[in-house]
Amino acid sequence: MEADQAAAIKESETCIDLLVIVLDTNPSQHIVRQNQQNLTQILEAVIAFGNAHLMQKAQNKLAVLSCSHHATNFLYPLPRRQVELRQVDGQYEAFSLVEKTVKQQLGSILMNAPRLSAPCESLLAGSMSMALCYISRLQRSVAPGVKMHSRILVLTGSNECASQYMTFMNVFFTAQKLGIVIDTCALDKTLSLLQQGCDITAGQFLKVTQLDGLLQYLLWVFLPAPQIRHKLVLPPPPKVDYRASCFCHRELIDIGYVCSVCLSVFCKYSPICTTCHTIFKNPGPLPVKSKKKRKRTSKCNSRSSKYCRLNETVY
Template sequence: MKAVDATDREAQADNGVPASLLTIILDTNPHAWALLGDTLPLSKIVANLLVFINAHLAINNANKVAVVASHTQKAQWLYPSPHIPQDQANGNDIAMTDTAQGPPEDPNKYRTFAQIEHTLTTNLRNLISTTDPTDLINTPSTMTAGALTMALAHISKTALSAPTTTRGTTFNPSTGTGAFTTTDQSTSAPQGLTSRILIVSVSGDLSSQYIPMMNAIFAAQRLRCPVDVLKLAGDTVFLQQAADATGGIYLNLSAASSSDTDSSSDTGRNSAGILQHLLSAFLPDSTARQHLYLPGQTTAVDFRAACFCHRRIVDIGFVCSICLSIFCEPVGEEGTCLTCGTELGIGDYGKKPVVVRRKKKKRLPGEVGREGTPASGAGTPAYSG
């Protein structure tokens, strides 16, 4: 009777798998998508991402998802849709809503899936239609660092309000593989929402965003949030470093076939398996990845940095001993750091050595010379014609 009586029921902790928050950063740079042409349209990537999001939500009823667009001039939320009330339009926090005018009723589709699809496609269509052509000329890059910062802020706020469970995972940087391993000390510790970020990138060089990218990478590492990267075109040094530092996966589809020199055709050939790459490589969360062999672990990471003066990626540079700023060339004649103003002692770097001409030794009469003949006291007779 005690097992049936509700008054004598013992409190039990939730020992289930914690909920997972997946934040997707979609690169919507019009320049990069225009270069891909008809081989890989943006609509096809969005359709594959929607299937991937549905699979993530179907694994656990408590799973959550968020999508951020990394555009040319700004980073904007695609899901949840930002809503600004009239009394909070003066710079306060923006309330997030899950719907945008409500999705059309479809009895053959799960309402949550239809809601996310309608909100994401509507906000993406509005973002592209409101893009000013002058902004595309002035800014050919994308705001990846800003989108990553917005994603980390959303993850931090969501994790504070999420319920905790008794199952936990900790990141072990000594493993070298970036896996999140469970330890005996963390098994009984309360663990809330597990979060991860997936960046779908098509843009190239991000050297102009070196400092904010490094700050975002360190923040993600502190939050124990893996940053996964799906590179559809080109290659980016800092996204490689972000995946390596946070224990994420870096998968470059454009480099999957090195025999083909045409990157656009290479991307088009690999685009047929984008959904397969998403489901096999990026669908497992941090808890499941420790039992799987993940792709991209054998890829060499490019650890080069960008200089603070010209934003160039350098192999060998000059580092300030005070603020650790990196420069691609000596900092002027005065030797002053451009970041902190410290006078740096470069020494004799760059100065040409002084070449001293060797004096010829005068040979004495009877001394054996280099040719092995003794020197005579008489001079060479002059020629008389």
Template sequence: MEEKSSLLVLVIDANHIWWGERAEEAARQTHGSNGHRNRDIAISDSSSSQITLTEFIDSVITFTNAHLLTNHRNRLAIIASHASKSQYIYPPRQSIDSSTTVLGATADTLQVLKNSVKGELSHLLSEVDDREMLADSITAGAISMALCYIHKQSQQLLVGEKLNSKILVVKGTEDSSEQYMNFMNAVFTAQKNGVVIDACLFNHDSGLLQQACDITKGIYLRIPHMKGLLQYLLWTFLPDPQTREKMSMPPRSQVDYRAACFCHRRLIDRGYVCSVCLSVFCDFQAICSTCRVPFKILGGPVLRKKKKGP
């Protein structure tokens, strides 16, 4: 009999600049709500919508524990995406370097998961250079790492075992158009290999992740309240794609399929496309900056004189 298991690769946004801004915002809102507690309840409600990085990690650990407890054959990997690099924070490094596969949930496994996530994340943040004050995270690189891990795990399956793989991106930072080409290459690779990409967004939408979820048949959700993150993760993203077909899931939103130009890295409605490498430019280029092929400048239509009759 065929035994099914699920592999979840969770990509979390660990950008310390973005999380620092959220902490400052929560502190300001809390200070304001204390001064107007009896006069304005709405301010108090808004202050409770923000969460800290520690609360976020606790919700992520609870969600991943639920995934492992669903099936004793389920597998898990967590990648932290930062402004300068992306790094595995689970499984432990020795498990990734070797051929060891971490399966299911036991008391030891859940404890190792908790220690590995918090320890590796602290190690990652301690290595970050303070001069790298970038507001965006390397999401494209993290998804590429996730696809490599999924491919490695698929090569280690037992006879008669089927692996359903999905990638969940939990992101707070805004999109970077500079990642557009690498990001879309990773998305089409996931589509070809039958890997579903889900996205959970904070505060603002992501055009790139909307495209990724639509192409791979995943779920895109922008949560209205960060305090309810764990509930959204458990009820929306925990079920596998086959189970979702029997559930009432969030409706698909309108997808922005605009491309980012290769010259200024901004989304455009119309542009010039290289016929060789398909690079997109917002302004006319005499020579393609990607493949160095010169563009031919076509003139207007040639008007031929009509022959006069005899």
């Protein structure tokens, strides 16, 4: 028993849990346009959740990305600049660093963001691709004999981003190949594309019904590591809608046409693929099957062939 406990402690010391949070800060979100204070409330919950992840184990690592309608930026950690940190009495230095860095960076990004004349969709697929690149870079710098378990948590209140369908699929299958879990916390609407990504990478999808309990939802569902979630009582996974989005109208379809070269999906037949510009032949009419001629048979059993030819009967 003591040997098993010692082995578990040794394994935990040589294992790193990396959490990358992709926070949607697009001002076009309905939840933000409804009340500007909601973004502040979401940010406070994300900071507390990130600090709770760091508090679980000294080897844990955290990264926070801001996703908007025009760019993706790192809120924490900063690669080359250091934030002027003023020590707060009674607060752990690492927690204070996360809080000050995230708030200062996000405030600077929102102040310098271009003004919106019309609602724009968030660049979630690009932000998740940047998160995968960051995880891959850290994976290469891990010391030999040390394992790193990585996962991505997406918090968004945006609508369905069907125009980024191909990029989403590339991100999902790349994460599946690398063993990276993708979790999604939807703050406004149910997103079928992100549901597919959670199902493909064995992640957890949750739609928050009350924003006041966001921190409780994050600590309950997304704080435990994916390796121990099967031992907990978590919300049942939703029914995943695996319909594809057509590339012509950006709508989910049940039956469509697929390009044999780039696998683009269209709801109507097109002689030229708008993605890879491949030219297809027009489908001709269906071939008509020719009817087989019936054989002639004779009911004559006479030995005289002449008599049989005179009394032939066609059936």
